[in-house]
Amino acid sequence: MKTYEKLYLLLEGKNDFISGQQIAGTFDISRTAIWKAIKTLESKGIVIESVKNRGYRIISGDLILPQVIAENLNIAVSLNEKSESTQLDAKNGIEMGQTAPHLYLANSQEKARGRFGRQFFTAHQGGIYMSLHLQPNVSFDQVKPYTLMVASSVVKAISRLTGLETEIKWVNDIYYHNKKIAGILTEAISSVETGLITDVIIGVGLNFHITDFPQELANKACSLFENEPNITRNQLITEIWKLFWTIPEKDLIKVYKEKSLVLDKQVSFIENDINYTGLAKDIDSQGHLVVNLEDGREKILRSGEISLSSWSPQE
Numbered sequence: 001m002k003t004y005e006k007l008y009l010l011l012e013g014k015n016d017f018i019s020g021q022q023i024a025g026t027f028d029i030s031r032t033a034i035w036k037a038i039k040t041l042e043s044k045g046i047v048i049e050s051v052k053n054r055g056y057r058i059i060s061g062d063l064i065l066p067q068v069i070a071e072n073l074n075i076a077v078s079l080n081e082k083s084e085s086t087q088l089d090a091k092n093g094i095e096m097g098q099t100a101p102h103l104y105l106a107n108s109q110e111k112a113r114g115r116f117g118r119q120f121f122t123a124h125q126g127g128i129y130m131s132l133h134l135q136p137n138v139s140f141d142q143v144k145p146y147t148l149m150v151a152s153s154v155v156k157a158i159s160r161l162t163g164l165e166t167e168i169k170w171v172n173d174i175y176y177h178n179k180k181i182a183g184i185l186t187e188a189i190s191s192v193e194t195g196l197i198t199d200v201i202i203g204v205g206l207n208f209h210i211t212d213f214p215q216e217l218a219n220k221a222c223s224l225f226e227n228e229p230n231i232t233r234n235q236l237i238t239e240i241w242k243l244f245w246t247i248p249e250k251d252l253i254k255v256y257k258e259k260s261l262v263l264d265k266q267v268s269f270i271e272n273d274i275n276y277t278g279l280a281k282d283i284d285s286q287g288h289l290v291v292n293l294e295d296g297r298e299k300i301l302r303s304g305e306i307s308l309s310s311w312s313p314q315e
Contacts, residue, residue: 001067003029004037008046008063011056012232019055044107045125061125062232064105072238073245076102084110086131087187090201093133094189100135100199103241109205123213126223128206128233132241137196145253145287146202147172147186150244152255154182154204157239158224161231166224169261170280170289170306174206179222182206204240208233250285257283267291267306271299280306 006027011018023034038048038056046061070077076099080089083106090104106129109122122129132150136143154174155166166176174182182205189199209225244252257263262280269276269291278293289301 001065003027003033004040005063005065005067007034007037008041008058009065009068011048011058012062014057017049017051017055017057022055060228062229062234064107064237065234066105068234069103069105069238073103073241075241077105078102079105079107081107082110083108083129085203086129087185087201087203090131090133090203094199098133100133102133103237104131104133105129105237122205123207123210126208126210128204128208128237130237131201131203134200134202135198136200137198139196140190143188143197143200144249145285146200147184148256148283148287149249149252150184150186150202150204150240152252152259153240153244153247154184154206155259156243156247156255157236160243161235161239162224164224166259167261168256168259170283171287171303175261176222176224180207180220181222181224206236208236253283253285256287262289262306262308265308267308269301269304269306271301271304 007023010023010026020031020034023029024031038050041063042048044061044063046063047059048056049059050056064079066077066079078089078093080086083089086104086106086109089106090102093102093104108124108127109129134146148171151168151172151174155168158164158166164176166174166181169175169180172184172186173180174184185203187201187203188197189201190196191198207221207223209229210223213221247255260283263283265280267278267280276291276293276299278291278299280289281292282290284290284300289306291299291301293299
């Protein structure tokens with residue numbers, strides 16, 4: 001672990017100052033090395049108060065620590081400081097023969113893409129951007145509903161750690177106070193020879209504590225925390241994936257339904273250039289949305305987008 005990471009762990013969560021002498025003694029480093037580590041933390045968005053004869057303390061900001069997350073999850077975790085997208089990082093990892101499961105993290109993304117290849121905003125600081133690479137090696141009909149499972153893990157992790165209650169908009173968005181705070185993108189890679197789904201990459205972008213939303217997004221998106229967070233991104237990242245692996249699939253699907261924004265509500269959607277309206281009645285075990293149309297027919301949506309008739313937040 002690098003010196004600035006060790007220093008962050010020492011200062012993180014402490015309300016009182018820690019003196020330079022104590023830091024130097026703890027890590028057996030010089031005052032110059034401490035100063036360099038402080039400057040590195042500040043360059044990464046950590047606000048540090050320094051008072052002569054008292055020392056240092058963190059005022060705001062946090063640092064993603066892949067080594068700590070890896071130790072807590074017992075999987076490979078990497079952080080790319082110059083990521084174009086964590087989905088691309090995962091694909092590059094597959095080409096390089098990286099084993100799975102492997103969690104790819106980034107503080108920001110230069111070329112982030114969502115569903116249908118749409119570009120989406122990523123902040124330079126305060127966001128969570130990650131992609132989990134798995135190797136299920138199963139037939140298509142045996143692939144788990146990963147998007148649903150991760151969405152449920154996100155809302156449950158937020159609730160457990162913060163007490164804040166978020167909701168899920170079918171199929172892959174997390175909302176808080178009617179504004180989007182997170183999106184999920186699941187991609188699969190299949191083998192022509194075997195016909196099996198060999199690799200799955202689950203991407204998550206979450207607005208943790210972002211203060212620089214573009215004006216055009218101010219009414220559409222928000223952060224989980226508007227004020228200084230009472231948890232770290234490391235804690236939330238770890239909790240999300242712990243829940244993903246430890247809670248049974250059927251229970252995660254149950255959470256998904258309980259936290260759904262659309263069930264028992266009027267929805268509209270377009271399929272083959274035809275507009276449909278109906279009542280969202282169920283979400284099945286594979287994540288398909290069951291809609292009772294106005295003419296009495298039942299429609300099963302396997303993908304796509306819907307709008308809520310009574311409340312239609314912008315994508």
